[in-house]
Amino acid sequence: MADHTLGIIGAGNMAEAIVRGALRGGVLEGGQVLAAEPRAERREQLAGALGIATTDDNAAAGRCARVLLAVKPQVMDEALASIAGAVGDDATVISIAAGVSTARIDAALAGRGRIVRVMPNTPMLVGAGVCAMAPGARASDEDLAYVRALLGTGGTVVDVEEGMMDAVTAVSGSGPAYFFYFVEAMVAAGVAEGLPEGTASMLAGATCVGAGKLLIESGEAPATLRARVTSPGGTTQRAVESLDADGVAEALHRAVRAAAERSRQLGAS
Ligand SMILES: NC(=O)c1ccc[n+]([C@@H]2O[C@H](COP(=O)([O-])OP(=O)(O)OC[C@H]3O[C@@H](n4cnc5c(N)ncnc54)[C@H](OP(=O)(O)O)[C@@H]3O)[C@@H](O)[C@H]2O)c1
Numbered sequence: 224m225a226d227h228t229l230g231i232i233g234a235g236n237m238a239e240a241i242v243r244g245a246l247r248g249g250v251l252e253g254g255q256v257l258a259a260e261p262r263a264e265r266r267e268q269l270a271g272a273l274g275i276a277t278t279d280d281n282a283a284a285g286r287c288a289r290v291l292l293a294v295k296p297q298v299m300d301e302a303l304a305s306i307a308g309a310v311g312d313d314a315t316v317i318s319i320a321a322g323v324s325t326a327r328i329d330a331a332l333a334g335r336g337r338i339v340r341v342m343p344n345t346p347m348l349v350g351a352g353v354c355a356m357a358p359g360a361r362a363s364d365e366d367l368a369y370v371r372a373l374l375g376t377g378g379t380v381v382d383v384e385e386g387m388m389d390a391v392t393a394v395s396g397s398g399p400a401y402f403f404y405f406v407e408a409m410v411a412a413g414v415a416e417g418l419p420e421g422t423a424s425m426l427a428g429a430t431c432v433g434a435g436k437l438l439i440e441s442g443e444a445p446a447t448l449r450a451r452v453t454s455p456g457g458t459t460q461r462a463v464e465s466l467d468a469d470g471v472a473e474a475l476h477r478a479v480r481a482a483a484e485r486s487r488q489l490g491a492s
Contacts, residue, residue: 225294226278229373232302233294234269234277237319240347241291241377244275247350248376259284276320285309289369290327290336292318296489299323305330311334315366317373319343321392322489325359325385337361339370342391343377345399352378353395357385381440389490393482401478406431 229251231238238258245251253274260266261282266277278284285306294302297321310316314336318328325338332338338359346352354374358367371380383391406427413423438445453459466472 227284227287228255229257229291230287231256231258231260231291231293232281232284232306233292234260234265234297235293235295235344237343237347238291238293239269239273240344240345240352241293241319241374242275244347244350244352244377245373246273250372250376252389257284264428269410279342281305282309286311289315292316292320294320296320296322299328300331303328307332307335312336315339315362315369317341322389322486323398324490325357325362329359337363337366339366340385340388341370342372342396343374344395347374347377353384354378354380354422354444355388355395356380357383357388359385387481389486391485393479394420396486397482401422401475402431414417 231242242256242258244252246253254276256268256275258266258275259262259279260269260277261279263279266279269275270277279437281302282305284290286309288308288311290310292299292302293373299318310332312335315340316328316332316336317340318325318338320342321342323338323340328338328340332340339362340357340359341354343354344352347354352374354377356367356370358375367382374380409427409431410420410423413427414420419441434448440446453463
């Protein structure tokens, strides 16, 4: 096991996205990764697809110099108990679990390892994710540099304080679902206005993706870009007035607040 430098606890969707990005970006080689995963079928699939080593023994992965905790929050206590005796004092322990604090992980590991908490999102699957990263109490600059390199291949990494993680979860962790919700509604509206569904899907999806690219690449504020497509008295102005009249901005605000509250509840349970 000595040459496995990254151990993974829970090789599900997000772990796969992270490893795929790191392999693609040349930050990792398949032979450096040991992924612990309960399902034999999943282990076989990952070993075949990514060329990584797999095991059903969490402790074996927990002994690696870097450990990625990628189980669901509901099974985190069980997963931490299974590696508590294995994690080295000098290990970098990276957690992507929503709502699980570094203090809770630190307590479960009895102070072994240095913890970094990360909130990624699913566009990491296509190298266009955004991750927020918060250091635990003892995390070093080297730990943060490692995590930045590992996750940077899957998208942008933003530094935050841990106290902001519930808000991060509500904005960027859950955010892709808000976007899909919006696109679904735009497609339905386009169909209602007479477009074939395939045409409406292509127009709505490509418009949203293109607007996002314009936002990031131009570096301009969304309000500025919106003003630029809103001619006085034109079609866009009429649409935005309708959105305002229906309280869409307030509805989004309430949705983000509800997600942040749920993240706080999950963290407390
Ligand atoms: N999906 C997102 O959008 C997103 C965004 C940000 C953060 N996250 C966080 O990422 C984490 C993983 O999410 P995911 O969507 O990748 O979940 P997932 O696909 O369900 O992956 C979790 C994996 O852990 C395995 N597992 C369950 N119990 C285990 C144990 N005791 N020891 C080792 N492995 C165990 C599961 O196996 P079984 O399938 O056999 O149970 C599964 O393969 C979560 O904590 C979530 O909060 C997710």
